[in-house]
Structure formats: C-alpha cells, structure tokens
Amino acid sequence: MNRVMLVLIGLLSVALLSGVAMADKGKDSKFSTEEIMKKAMKGGLVAKVAKGEASEEDQKLVVEMLESLAKNPPHKGSEESWKEKTAALLAAAQGAVEGKKGADAKLKKAMNCKSCHDEHK
Ligand code: HEC
Structure with a gap:
C-alpha cells in the first residue's frame, strides 16, 4: 500500500511540475x-x-505567433474571454497581412495591451 502511495505522489508531482513549466x-x-x-x-x-x-x-x-497565442492557455482569467481576444487578434492580423480593408484598425483595437493585461496577465 505504501509503495502505491509513493508512486501516486511521484506521478502527481511530475504532473504538477510539468504543468507549471508549460503553464x-x-x-x-x-x-x-x-x-x-x-x-x-x-x-x-x-x-x-x-x-x-x-x-x-x-x-x-506575427501570424504564427498569434496562432500560438490562441492555443496557449490564459495566464489567468476566463477561458472564454481569452479565446475571444486571441481569436480577434489573429483574425485582424491575418486580415492586415492579406491587405483587407479596415483590418489595420481592427488590429490596433485588438492589440490593446491594457484591456488584455487587466484580465489575463
Ligand atoms: C490577448 C491578450 C494580450 C494582449 C493584447 C497583450 N498582452 Fe502582454 N501579456 C498577456 C499575458 C497573458 C501576459 C502574461 C504572460 C506570462 O506571464 O506568461 C502578458 C505579459 C506581457 C509582458 C511580460 C512578458 C514577460 O516577460 O513575462 C509584456 C512585456 C507584455 N505583455 C507586453 C505587451 C504589450 C506592449 C502589449 C500591447 C502592444 C501587450 N502585451 C498586449 C496578454 C496580452
């Protein structure tokens, strides 16, 4: 029984450590x-x-990085809000790269540092 407990504790700490490293x-x-x-x-x-x-x-x-950002978990705050913000950023950046009209303005709005940091940093 003790050995089982030790193995469980070992597994748990590995999971916790890798969870922190990849947070x-x-x-x-x-x-x-x-x-x-x-x-x-x-x-x-x-x-x-x-x-x-x-x-x-x-x-x-930039597009690659914003794709990654959308896949990363939020540092804190709600998953929903994070998804919404990162998806808006990615879509606006893709639009700007493709030269879509108005995408540059959308991107400037989506890259609002403070509004995202307040909620997720
Ligand atoms: C979509 C959300 C979002 C937007 C927009 C955003 N940030 Fe961040 N930022 C974060 C999160 C989340 C962290 C915390 C990351 C961590 O600690 O791992 C962070 C952390 C940082 C850090 C600290 C990085 C480090 O060394 O750990 C800097 C610097 C930063 N942001 C700059 C900016 C600037 C400048 C802008 C605007 C031009 C910006 N950010 C826009 C989400 C965002």
Whole structure:
C-alpha cells in the first residue's frame, strides 16, 4: 500500500511540475505567451503589421505567433474571454497581412495591451 502511495505522489508531482513549466504554452503551440509578448507585442512586430510596415517574413512570424497565442492557455482569467481576444487578434492580423480593408484598425483595437493585461496577465 505504501509503495502505491509513493508512486501516486511521484506521478502527481511530475504532473504538477510539468504543468507549471508549460503553464503558458499550449500543446501544439510553438511560442510561449512570454515569448510572444516580448517579440511581437513589446518588440513592436504586431504594431508594424498594423501600420503595414512589416516585411513578409515578419508578417508570417506575427501570424504564427498569434496562432500560438490562441492555443496557449490564459495566464489567468476566463477561458472564454481569452479565446475571444486571441481569436480577434489573429483574425485582424491575418486580415492586415492579406491587405483587407479596415483590418489595420481592427488590429490596433485588438492589440490593446491594457484591456488584455487587466484580465489575463
Ligand atoms: C490577448 C491578450 C494580450 C494582449 C493584447 C497583450 N498582452 Fe502582454 N501579456 C498577456 C499575458 C497573458 C501576459 C502574461 C504572460 C506570462 O506571464 O506568461 C502578458 C505579459 C506581457 C509582458 C511580460 C512578458 C514577460 O516577460 O513575462 C509584456 C512585456 C507584455 N505583455 C507586453 C505587451 C504589450 C506592449 C502589449 C500591447 C502592444 C501587450 N502585451 C498586449 C496578454 C496580452
């Protein structure tokens, strides 16, 4: 019985540890939320896309990063609100990359740092 308990405790701690390490990175997501924030948000790549100033390479990277962001679990706050915000960001960025009319304005609105941080950071 003791051995079973030990194994269970062992398994549980492994699960907890890996859960913490992967907290802000979804299963088939390529980038962690932290990486995306540093590069795409604070680094200004998303802003460049919104202004139509990003190179093709940067456009691809931004779309890839926002795809990952949508797959990542929210750091905190409700899953629903996170899905809504990240999906809006991704759709607006894709639209801006494709040159859709009004997508740049949508992207500027969707990349609102404070409204997302207040709820999810
Ligand atoms: C869709 C939601 C969302 C938007 C929009 C957003 N952020 Fe974040 N940001 C987050 C979350 C969630 C975290 C917490 C990540 C963590 O701790 O793993 C975060 C963390 C950060 C961090 C800290 C990263 C680190 O080193 O851990 C920076 C810097 C940051 N955001 C910058 C920005 C800037 C600048 C903008 C606006 C241009 C922005 N973010 C827009 C969700 C968002």
